Structure formats: C-alpha cells, structure tokens
Amino acid sequence: MSPDYQAIREAVAWRRAPELALLSLRGDDARDALLHLCPSRLLLRDAQVEESLLLDADGRPIADVLVCADDEDYLLIVEGLGGDALLAHVEASLPAGCAPEVALEGGRAVLSMHGPWAWDLVSRVLGDDMMALPYLSLFRIDHGICVRAGKTGEFGYDVVMEREALEALVPQVEAAAAALGGREVSAEAVGRCRFENGFFDPAHVPAGVTPLELQLGWRLDWRRDLERDFVGRAAIDARLAAGVTRRRVMLTSDVMLSGAMLSGVLHLGGQVVGEVIRAEDSEALGPIASALLDVRVAHGGVRLDEGATVAAPPLVDNRSLHVDPRRHTFEARDEIVFPPLVRGSEA
DSSP: OOHHHHHHHHSOEEEEOTTEEEEEEESTTHHHHHHHHOOSOOOOOTTBEEEEEEEOTTSOEEEEEEEEEETTEEEEEEESOOHHHHHHHHHHHSOTTOOOEEEEOTTEEEEEEESTTHHHHHHHHHOGGGGGOOTTEEEEETTEEEEEOOSSSSOEEEEEEEHHHHHHHHHHHHHHHHHTTOEEOOHHHHHHHHHHTTOOOTTSOOTTOOTTTTTOGGGSOTTOOGGGOOTTHHHHHHHHHHOOOEEEEEEEESSOOHHHHTTOEEEETTEEEEEEEEEEEETTTEEEEEEEEETTTOSTTOBOTTSEEEEOSOOBOOGGGGOOTTTOOSTTGGGSOOOOSBTTOOO
C-alpha cells in the first residue's frame, strides 16, 4: 500500500486543491441566478452546503459543484471548469433580466483534508468546534470558511481562505497531520480513492450523456416549474421522453488489465452491451472500471464476457464508517475493530 493511499484510507491526508475554482453570486438576483445555473433543489439556509452540477445546453455535466450559502449570497466551489471558462459559462447562461454580482474569488484558495482522522486534524488546526461540524455545512473561521463535504468516502473538509492566510496555515496542518500518521498527498491518490467509491468525477464524463445515465438524477430538481428552468433541462426532458438506454456502473475484475480496458467494448453472450469509461488499478481491489451498460444488464452481480463483474459502489468499506469522533481517539485507534477494507472479503 503506497504512503499516499494509506494516509487517505487509514490516517489523514491533506493537499492544496488548485483545481477547485471559487465563484461568488451576490445581490438581489443571486438566488434566481443560482437556480438557473444549477439543476438541484437548493433550499439552503445560512451555512448550509449542497452538492450540485453545472450542465451545458445538451444536459452534459461539465462541473461538480458545492453550493455554500452565505446568508443570501452564495459561494460555489467548482471542479471541472475554472477561470475564464467558468466565468464565461455563467455569464452566457444567465437568463435575460437576471444580473447578480458574479466574481471569481481568485484571492482565495482551498486546502482539502481527507481520511478517518481528518476531523481530528481540522480540530487541532482550527479549533475543537470543527469536530461537531455536520456533513454538508460550513463554519466561518478567520480569513475564510471550513466546509465539511468529502470526495473519498472518508471524512473530508475543504478549508477556503485568503491565499496568504492559507499558506501561513500550511505548516500547522503539516505538523498536525504528521502527528496523526498522515501526510500531504497527490491529486492522483485522492482521485483513485474517489473512484473506488463511485463518486462523480467531471474529468471522466463521456460525450452524449446526461445526469440520468450517470445515476445523478438525485441532483436534479424535478419540481421546478418552467419559470425557474435550469440550463440543460430541455435536453434532459428530451432524453427522458426518448428513454434512457444506458447506465453508469462500476466493474471489478480479477483478469483484465487497466490498459486493455481503457477503450474496451463490453459484451454479454457475445452481444455488445456497453463500453468502458475509465479504468484504474486500485491498490486494494486490483483492476476496477466504470462503464456505460445497457440498462437491461446494468445490475449488480452480472458477469460480462470479458470477465468483469458489475459491482455496487462503494467498493471498499471506508474506515471512517467505523470511527466515531465522540468516543474514539487516534492514540487508542488499535482498540477499533475494522472489517476488511475490501467489501465481501474474508477478515
């Protein structure tokens, strides 16, 4: 097990996250703009956070978004679209007559923390109040906010601060992480752990798909009336009317190599039933992949001709499910009886 993977899955990991763009919506039209840009049901109170998407006109997800409510203003933490491209998409997508104050928050940056002891790390660095921060909420701190969310299946936090203040915080984070058996990790390690849990990754979205094929329908607000439509809805409604024929699934395999899977067509009974979207060699599981399969065969346990089996994510038993901040400590972690990391394996 590599040091980065071990830190994420068994201890604590941290990294600067330059791939995350920060965009603010302020003013009287901020909520109307948000509801048009993002397709989710966003009934947020102050300091609440919600997962959402940015879609293009064809209904294809182009960015993963955390929407943070700051009183009647909103901060969007965006992955998949950044800088001028993000600003251009927002400005081009606003409906006529909707004129919020839109700004890229280039003076702020994000430091992310992951792992079963990430709550301990954030508490040591930012104060004990962080330990009780509910999932999908934020806490205001000096020079910024701390958001509890996560993308690896373990405890996760995004610290959003003014750049200089964040850099001043880094030595404290590094020292506290080391005391918890953790380290700074790569984006690639976080991405692989994210993949093991089947989480949405905007870097791996095939052409021609909508949230429906990606099993992200839960991020769409079907109760919206047409007066509060969202970008891409017409395309999604058309896909629904035509019928959704493919569905994203996870695959495990003992026989396929990732290199052979990257552009692989998948078969069942000699018939083409789908195609691989992404393949990786998981440190815990071996070869795993995501694929678009015909809905008739996109069910757990189906074994394809190539030797891959459809599996329900998460593919690992996240350590954070067995760590309780109210009664566990890092120093006494040996008292916790963890099941095998790979789900379904023998202890």
